[in-house]
Amino acid sequence: xxxxxxxxxxxxxxxxxxxxxxxxxxxxxxxxxxxxxxxxxxxxxxxxxxxxxxxxxxxxxxxxxxxxxxxxxxxxxxxxxxxxxxxxxxxxxxxxxxxxxxxxxxxxxxxxxxxxxxxxxxxxxxxxxxxxxxxxxxxxxxxxxxxxxxxxxxxxxxxxxxxxxxxxxxxxxxxxxxxxxxxxxxxxxxxxxxxxxxxxxxxxxxxxxxxxxxxxxxxxxxxxxxxxxxxxxxxxxxxxxxxxxxxxxxxxxxxxxxxxxxxxxxxxxxxxxxxxxxxxxxxxxxxxxxxxxxxxxxxxxxxxxxxxxxxxxxxxxxxxxxxxxxxxxxxxxxxxxxxxxxxxxxxxxxxxxxxxxxxxxxxxxxxxxxxxxxxxxxxxxxxxxxxxxxxxxxxxxxxxxxxxxxxxxxxxxxxxxxxxxxxxxxxxxxxxxxxxxxxxxxxxxxxxxxxxxxxxxxxxxxxxxxxxxxxxxxxxxxxxxxxxxxxxxxxxxxxxxxxxxxxxxxxxxxxxxxxxxxxxxxxxxxxxxxxxxxxxxxxxxxxxxxxxxxxxxxxxxxxxxxxxxxxxxxxxxxxxxxxxxxxxxxxxxxxxxxxxxxxxxxxxxxxxxxxxxxxxxxxxxxxxxxxxxxxxxxx
Numbered sequence: 001x002x003x004x005x006x007x008x009x010x011x012x013x014x015x016x017x018x019x020x021x022x023x024x025x026x027x028x029x030x031x032x033x034x035x036x037x038x039x040x041x042x043x044x045x046x047x048x049x050x051x052x053x054x055x056x057x058x059x060x061x062x063x064x065x066x067x068x069x070x071x072x073x074x075x076x077x078x079x080x081x082x083x084x085x086x087x088x089x090x091x092x093x094x095x096x097x098x099x100x101x102x103x104x105x106x107x108x109x110x111x112x113x114x115x116x117x118x119x120x121x122x123x124x125x126x127x128x129x130x131x132x133x134x135x136x137x138x139x140x141x142x143x144x145x146x147x148x149x150x151x152x153x154x155x156x157x158x159x160x161x162x163x164x165x166x167x168x169x170x171x172x173x174x175x176x177x178x179x180x181x182x183x184x185x186x187x188x189x190x191x192x193x194x195x196x197x198x199x200x201x202x203x204x205x206x207x208x209x210x211x212x213x214x215x216x217x218x219x220x221x222x223x224x225x226x227x228x229x230x231x232x233x234x235x236x237x238x239x240x241x242x243x244x245x246x247x248x249x250x251x252x253x254x255x256x257x258x259x260x261x262x263x264x265x266x267x268x269x270x271x272x273x274x275x276x277x278x279x280x281x282x283x284x285x286x287x288x289x290x291x292x293x294x295x296x297x298x299x300x301x302x303x304x305x306x307x308x309x310x311x312x313x314x315x316x317x318x319x320x321x322x323x324x325x326x327x328x329x330x331x332x333x334x335x336x337x338x339x340x341x342x343x344x345x346x347x348x349x350x351x352x353x354x355x356x357x358x359x360x361x362x363x364x365x366x367x368x369x370x371x372x373x374x375x376x377x378x379x380x381x382x383x384x385x386x387x388x389x390x391x392x393x394x395x396x397x398x399x400x401x402x403x404x405x406x407x408x409x410x411x412x413x414x415x416x417x418x419x420x421x422x423x424x425x426x427x428x429x430x431x432x433x434x435x436x437x438x439x440x441x442x443x444x445x446x447x448x449x450x451x452x453x454x455x456x457x458x459x460x461x462x463x464x465x466x467x468x469x470x471x472x473x474x475x476x477x478x479x480x481x482x483x484x485x486x487x488x489x490x491x492x493x494x495x496x497x498x499x500x501x502x503x504x505x506x507x508x509x510x511x512x513x514x515x516x517x518x519x520x521x522x523x524x525x526x527x528x529x530x531x532x533x534x535x536x537x538x539x540x541x542x543x544x545x546x547x548x549x550x551x552x553x554x555x556x557x558x559x560x561x562x563x564x565x566x567x568x569x570x571x572x573x574x575x576x577x578x579x580x581x582x583x584x585x586x587x588x589x590x591x592x593x594x595x596x597x598x599x600x601x602x603x604x605x606x607x608x609x610x611x612x613x614x615x616x617x618x619x620x621x622x623x624x625x626x627x628x629x630x631x632x633x634x635x
Contacts, residue, residue, distance in 0.1 A: 117168025531584025
């Protein structure tokens with residue numbers, strides 16, 4: 001039986017599962033695109049790991065009696081729960097400590113389990129067991145652990161009397177870590193350790209019944225090469241540590257965790273793969289629960305599955321650390337397991353926010369506060385950009401940053417002075433800016449020409465109104481490269497593009513006055529490889545840009561980075577994270593003096609994908625851009 005899409009409540013007060021979005025809600029792809037890396041881009045809803053519902057709630061601890069890591073949870077046969085894990089800092093740290101709960105709220109500590117066996121001295125404080133796991137099968141309660149010599153062992157006790165004694169097996173495997181036990185429905189036991197090594201056990205679980213083997217995705221799934229520019233999917237493993245297995249109907253689910261560098265911090269995420277047998281062939285690995293910590297799954301009954309959420313404190317975006325929660329899982333439309341829509345697992349203001357325009361897709365959003373007191377918005381439309389001669393640059397207007405009214409197209413492939421021939425030309429990254437000096441609006445946009453590359457144009461409103469009409473400031477494209485950004489400083493107008501190129505515009509705004517500079521950080525690196533923008537606050541320049549972290553275009557994050565300088569041309573401070581999932585956007589100041597960053601969602605763990613939204617930011621301190629904590633999902 002598979003995991004069902006229905007609401008449920010357990011003794012651990014888990015949130016209800018929510019239905020995945022219908023196929024009709026998925027973003028469409030045009031038959032031909034300027035870059036085939038978009039053929040299976042992470043910004044598509046079908047690739048989402050996170051799809052929070054409107055009423056989604058943060059995952060909450062169900063166990064906080066003491067700091068614990070590598071948590072393992074099991075359901076007792078007669079009802080109630082049992083939990084163990086690596087004991088951290090305070091209190092006793094030897095043996096395998098157990099806690100039980102009848103309702104998932106109040107926990108009773110049983111102390112270190114009474115384990116006996118060859119080489120084990122009961123009560124010996126030198127017996128430091130890391131990452132023990134607990135398994136219930138019938139009337140038996142099993143503890144799997146690696147002893148102080150590094151030997152994997154299984155201790156057998158009574159599920160009805162978890163506080164009674166356990167008899168430990170001899171050494172099953174030497175030099176093992178993250179030991180777990182999986183017992184199939186027919187009573188066959190399998191020992192797992194590390195990131196995915198498995199071996200069947202003899203009845204009684206006192207020795208291995210076969211040579212160990214390592215579980216990994218079916219290599220036949222990698223016969224088709226991914227497009228150039230897209231990261232190679234991981235083919236050699238499901239995860240790096242904490243391998244665990246459960247059975248869901250006729251499918252075997254292998255879970256393991258890995259730190260990938262997503263969000264530019266130590267996010268340890270839970271990955272899963274599935275197979276018709278304990279040995280495979282396994283699917284490609286899928287990111288199931290961000291920030292979950294060491295991999296562990298628990299079947300609540302024959303139909304309901306949850307992941308243990310037990311992050312380390314190294315993860316700056318986890319909801320909590322060294323406590324234990326449970327995250328309900330659901331099936332995506334393609335059958336892939338992921339966290340349920342009812343729960344939020346990331347602690348950031350970004351994770352809790354919602355898209356503001358959902359009527360159509362949008363990427364690379366740009367907002368400016370106009371001279372008339374209204375806010376104006378443009379962005380990349382029609383999925384991954386209109387193809388010439390379709391569409392153009394469309395404008396929205398708002399008085400309060402909440403309600404946005406569509407004004408319509410303000411530019412449609414006119415006055416470009418350039419012949420694309422029969423090449424596919426895709427319209428990207430329009431940017432709008434009100435110039436108080438010139439008392440008019442500027443519109444920059446890029447066109448990616450397949451097989452040729454990108455070019456950027458600069459247009460100016462001839463009426464001083466945001467809806468134009470707009471005229472080209474020169475006879476053709478303005479610069480080679482993409483992501484143009486007009487910026488007004490005290491001494492004139494500048495144009496920023498590419499990965500940090502900048503030049504001062506001449507009086508006619510038709511070219512550059514003086515040399516073109518390249519903006520870099522203190523290490524000589526770009527602040528963002530694309531989507532650069534500038535804002536000035538209290539005499540300090542903030543240079544923003546987009547960067548991928550972790551597995552690019554698979555399970556990575558598309559984040560907004562920034563650096564600061566008291567000089568426009570820098571050098572800028574070493575680049576830092578500004579807004580997770582923010583990527584290519586625009587920072588701006590509103591009428592009340594608050595700062596915002598535009599966001600569209602470009603990765604599978606963003607709270608939405610390819611729609612316009614706003615993220616509040618703190619800006620003005622020469623040292624940092626930050627997300628206001630008052631907007632955290634904790635509050």
